[in-house]
Amino acid sequence: MAASAPSSQREIRRRNLSRVLYAVAEPGPSSRAAVATRLGLTRTAVSTLVDELLRGGLLTEQGPTPPDGGPGRPGTALALTDSGPCGLGAEIGVDHLAVCAVDLRGRVRAREDVESEGRSSEPGAVLDRLRGLVDTVAAQARGHGLSPAALTVAVPGLIARGTSSVVRAPNLGWRDVDIAPALASAGASSGSASGSGSRSASSSRAATSTQPGTGTRPGPEAGSSPLPITADNEANLAALAELWLDSGRVPRDFVHVSAEVGIGAAIVLDGELLRGTRGFAGEIGHVPVRPDGPPCACGGKGCLEQYAGEWALLRAAGAPVEGPRDATLAALRERAAAGDERALRALQEAGTALGLALAGTVNLLDPGALVLGGVLARFAPWLLPSLERELTERTAAPGAPPDLVVSGLGADGPLLGAAHAAVRVVLDDPLSYRTEAAPG
Amino acid sequence: MAASAPSSQREIRRRNLSRVLYAVAEPGPSSRAAVATRLGLTRTAVSTLVDELLRGGLLTEQGPTPPDGGPGRPGTALALTDSGPCGLGAEIGVDHLAVCAVDLRGRVRAREDVESEGRSSEPGAVLDRLRGLVDTVAAQARGHGLSPAALTVAVPGLIARGTSSVVRAPNLGWRDVDIAPALASAGASSGSASGSGSRSASSSRAATSTQPGTGTRPGPEAGSSPLPITADNEANLAALAELWLDSGRVPRDFVHVSAEVGIGAAIVLDGELLRGTRGFAGEIGHVPVRPDGPPCACGGKGCLEQYAGEWALLRAAGAPVEGPRDATLAALRERAAAGDERALRALQEAGTALGLALAGTVNLLDPGALVLGGVLARFAPWLLPSLERELTERTAAPGAPPDLVVSGLGADGPLLGAAHAAVRVVLDDPLSYRTEAAPG
Structure with missing residues (x-):
């Protein structure tokens, strides 16, 4: 009809x-x-x-x-199949870059991690390095008989909705950086992406192209097959990883809160991300928890990030903020485990601040569960008591507050979410892959 | 297939x-x-x-x-048609009851308002009185050639999702009150609801029935046609009224904040209400704005309602909390207009508290607009300066915060939203109305 x-x-x-x-x-x-x-x-x-x-x-x-x-x-x-298309996921962290390839069955088949000076490097230099890493992982994937079909990049910043443009990433110092053009031919083979998978990808960087702004469709260039590139916020991708990889533990409505250097949330409603009108939803790090608290880079005062962000936490615990993150965080964890009073007090205050922001979130959204990810999952034993106390006391609706789930994905959430999002580009639209893989 | x-x-x-x-x-x-x-x-x-x-x-x-x-x-x-089915909307307020009939063209064709002692009466007595009012308005509607097809009731409280059960309405003093059985035969004619519309409804209360818990479907009783009854939160219905009746001014993604005695919000995403897992979303009145503030009936401390709720506002302005609401609020408005310092300070502090809670909401949800309704709309000139200051200072995303729209529906939002929701029961499912109107 x-x-x-x-x-x-x-x-x-x-x-x-x-x-x-x-x-x-x-x-x-x-x-x-x-x-x-x-x-x-x-x-x-x-x-x-x-x-x-x-x-x-x-x-x-x-x-x-x-x-x-x-x-x-x-x-x-x-x-x-475990030898057809694969999704490539990439993560731009404050101090690291990572890329992995995941096959249609959801297994990680290739992965590279490197340290990076994200905070002090130019965006162009970071993206050049990332493109090299994507090429390396794509070549490894082809060596396993896989054919990269899409690339999704996790970024710790605000991405304008429906674009690949990083509007602001304060912890990287980025502003208005469009990642798709810079990565345009990353991971692509120089010929058509046939299923054979054994072709070397080392020459794929030669075919640079002008990817369209949105970066979500392969370009029409004859003789090359640039991958569709999508950028998304790292908190969004970590939440999707939780939904897709650990769906037994989370319902289809939940709020995922994660910290790396900043704090971000992702709101999942009926299995879909709430992105917000401009794509900027989930900025729980800037919910005011103490209106007259310390000033925040966002222009506000007493934001959650000022109490429970990684830097705020390290400062409150008297730990060095500079230096290698992993070692610093491991040292703080050891101090907490050993009962160090200053470390425990800093974690308790971070838990209280998280509880305040999450109580407001629960009263507004009535989610089915709350998930703690990233660094927050790592420190959960010391954050949870004060967090749960605030939550229980301040939840307005009758009954217990929503379940608190500690993520089992740890720091890998954004990277795995990115790779699985790329796999879903194929699963959601099998016709587009076939067209690309077997033209005509 | x-x-x-x-x-x-x-x-x-x-x-x-x-x-x-x-x-x-x-x-x-x-x-x-x-x-x-x-x-x-x-x-x-x-x-x-x-x-x-x-x-x-x-x-x-x-x-x-x-x-x-x-x-x-x-x-x-x-x-x-303007002479076929109509929707009945009802509102249970803290100090008033109201019912109206709206035809398919959206025009109000009958309406009754009465004062009520909602705070000190038993739920049964309030609902008996409401049922009488629904019968009166239904009879008036039939006198205009209309045939009541559905009833929606606005309640200032939490309604369990998918039911007609008021789990908690603190400002009415209600707890676990199922309104559908108490209103079961309200507004129904004693025969089949034919299109003639001229039959008196005075005998309709005889046919009491055991309405099913959800109250959304007419019962199967032969010879009578009880109306499908739906209960919804007043803030939700006020927001839907804004969307349906004033759609030129609000986008399809917005947050509606309204105050009567309490403060509630409704979150509209792509034209649909976000209800929350249990139906309890939108409780912005219990977002903590000053964690160590005065205790709240919800068990928390320093909730928004403690600064910007009607009672809190009246107390801060040194106005009487008891007595007729309309007169008290009008007097406060006059004092503010005359520059009374205590009134202005109370309103400024309420605006600051609203700005804090809304800044958190904007950072979490990135809505397309914020709408102020109910009593907040009436006091907008004195609330807006401090509200907008907080919002601008504390919005993390780049660009201006979302537009602030002052509702033009005033106190009628919940009632009109309820009646239009009842009209949509017919528009959404024309077959169910025809079956009822012309069986066989």
């Missing part, structure tokens, strides 16, 4: 191909019959879709189906 | 009937051709749907179409 039938047909096919991929991904290998039952589609329809996905190199067959495959003759078990 | 085709067919028909109603409602009278263009449906499909809505008494024809009706021969202009 709709006017635009032809494009709708293609949309329906695209959506159904994607649904089949997710149906196979979530419970693991399944027969065609099991997929049909799960999706409420006919066996015939599913067979057609599956054949297309097999031809496109996104699904493989693994021999006889397991006994829970449903009624009818035993079918062949379907699985997502 | 879907397994459950028959139910899907009915769903598609229901949705398309609803889309036609909204397409006619929003821009005013339109031809069938214009509706077809607007919805991307064929002229034939729209004609079939329109015929069904004309037979069901939801649409009427109004003579030749206006010149902007699109190409082809001039058609007949379609309009929503």
